[in-house]
Amino acid sequence: MDAAWSEKTPEQTGQTQQRRRATSADDDFASDLAKFACGLTIDRLPADVIAAASANLFDTLICAVAGSGARGVGDMRELVGEWGGAPQATILVFSDKVPAHHAAWVNGAMCHARDYDDTHDSAVLHAGVSVVPAALAALEWKFGASGADLIAGVAAGLETICRLGVATSIGIIESGYMYTPLFGHFAATVAAGRVMRLTETEMINALGIIYSQVAGNHQVTRDGALTKRMQPGFAAQSALISVQLAQRGVRGTQATFEGIDGFLRVYLRDSCDPAKLRDGLGESYEFMQLSYKPYPCCRFNHTAIDAALDLKKTHEISPENIRSIRVGVTRQAYEAVCTPKPVRRAPATIVHAQFSIPFTVAAAMTDGYIGLGHFSESAIRRKEILDLAQRVEPCIDGEIERKWSRNVSPAAVTVETVDGRTFKRQVDIPLGNPRRPMLPRDFDAKAEDCFKASAIRFADDAATRLRAVVDSLPVLEDARELVRVLSPLR
Known part of the structure; x- marks a missing residue:
């Protein structure tokens, strides 16, 4: 049996x-x-x-x-x-x-x-x-x-x-x-x-x-x-x-x-x-x-953020002139970062904001960037971002679902403006993927963002010293030096 x-x-x-x-x-x-x-x-x-x-x-x-x-x-x-x-x-x-x-x-x-x-x-x-x-x-x-x-x-x-x-x-x-x-x-x-x-x-x-x-x-x-x-x-x-x-x-x-x-x-x-x-x-x-993140939020958001930032920069779209934003993704992404819509459009917690296409797209269209500052108790209550998030309509895109189902989802973003214009942008591969790698300056900006958010202040050259120790690891006899460089109170 x-x-x-x-x-x-x-x-x-x-x-x-x-x-x-x-x-x-x-x-x-x-x-x-x-x-x-x-x-x-x-x-x-x-x-x-x-x-x-x-x-x-x-x-x-x-x-x-x-x-x-x-x-x-x-x-x-x-x-x-x-x-x-x-x-x-x-x-x-x-x-x-x-x-x-x-x-x-x-x-x-x-x-x-x-x-x-x-x-x-x-x-x-x-x-x-x-x-x-x-x-x-x-x-x-x-x-x-x-x-x-x-x-x-x-x-x-x-x-x-x-x-x-x-x-x-x-x-x-x-x-x-x-x-x-x-x-x-x-x-x-x-x-x-x-x-x-x-x-x-x-x-x-x-x-x-x-x-x-x-x-x-x-x-x-x-x-x-x-x-x-x-x-x-x-x-x-x-x-x-x-x-x-x-x-x-x-x-x-x-x-x-x-x-x-x-x-x-x-x-x-x-x-x-x-x-x-x-x-x-x-x-x-x-x-x-492996990919590395330019934005501190769920990876399912990233292609939508990339598309929103590109549209804002290319067409100089102001948030006040946006009538609606449609974001098409896979079913997996829709379930993970778009539902239930009332929660994603008005996140009650930082984790909800990290897992929200409406919030992160609205923040990107409002500020022209996404950083750690967008995910704090005060930031997730910013009226101008929440107002725009109400106009973000996520949906399942049938074509994207057929081609990409299990992977991190592409995003097809359509912005309609109050003055009657329509702009579209689809991003298949998010920034930070090996096929679209972050540049050294992107990593430097990320490191600066991270060290600024530390609970304890580090020296200004802390990221540089950390990188030097990591680079020396193949010949370092005692790798505990890596821990020491991240212990500013010692």
Whole structure:
């Protein structure tokens, strides 16, 4: 009975698909992932892959600086202080020394709090916000691994989450999961485990232990919950617990991904291609396709913002002369950042504003830019932006839906003016994608925006010093210098 049942998956879209079920670690993706991660060294990484991992580290850490002043982070820090414990790792910016898993939790939330962090536009997830905090906490807990170990751990973790993302065909609206924390649990475990130099057996067990903890829901964005920004931190926190348990010989599940009750069936309804998880693993790197954000809000907003900014600049459109703005996107984007319309047009929380095409398009057309200043308690109540947001009409564009469904959505924006003119602009690829990369000056402006939002003032050259340490990681014997440069109170 069990053997016959295990050859079939639940019905999907009216068809029953055949799928091989792993019965041990030897034939499960966990084994392939452990071999890849544990065997990865910096000398096996091409120069462009090292540069990509370094770029992700820098971008994720400046996002953490910005997140230090975000709502909810102070509450988490105070709670961790009340818990106390061994001074194993650092809460970035504040310099608090706390147990490693607590540092990973708070730092993960800080990295994600402003929604300024990286995005994989095909996988629709953020990669660095669980991986980097877990790797840094493991680095400190290990009493200072080398920069080469940190780069290898970050690269392995980023590759894990990105491969899980592109191999998955079911969208976040249909599944109900946010893939950033869901896949981030495994990715953070891989990153921390590699930094701590787990054996392959220990890594397999760590992946099995983390499987008992994976979570991350989409309801947080619908409800504008502060826990949206905490979910990647939960992934990083659980990863530190899992790798330490594995080091002590605790056994986790073995057929973690492809077993009868493995992750692919239970969480993803078998809408994940195992071949895409394995093909070229260790030879080609999917995380090279990561995008970096020019605007601190949900990536589903970005093509609409790009189009709005272009129309405003090209045609010198004033907000007072706008009769209506129509924005066509995919169904996934419509569900994520356009509904319910009353909430998106008048966001009650910062998270609602971060996940709102009406609000962000109205802000772009009003001010001619989008920055961290648009996502504060006072900014989300600006009358001129809210008035214009009422005239933004999002909809599902049938042609865009047919061509782009699972990916970050293009946006077709049509502006009708009071004086009878009509302007149209469609943006398929958002700024920051590898096909439309941000320029160095864009990254400099982003870093300046992030450091200005810090809860604690840094020196004027802090971003420059951070970049210098990141660039030196391949030859740095003790990578804890990266933590020190982000601890201004020391």
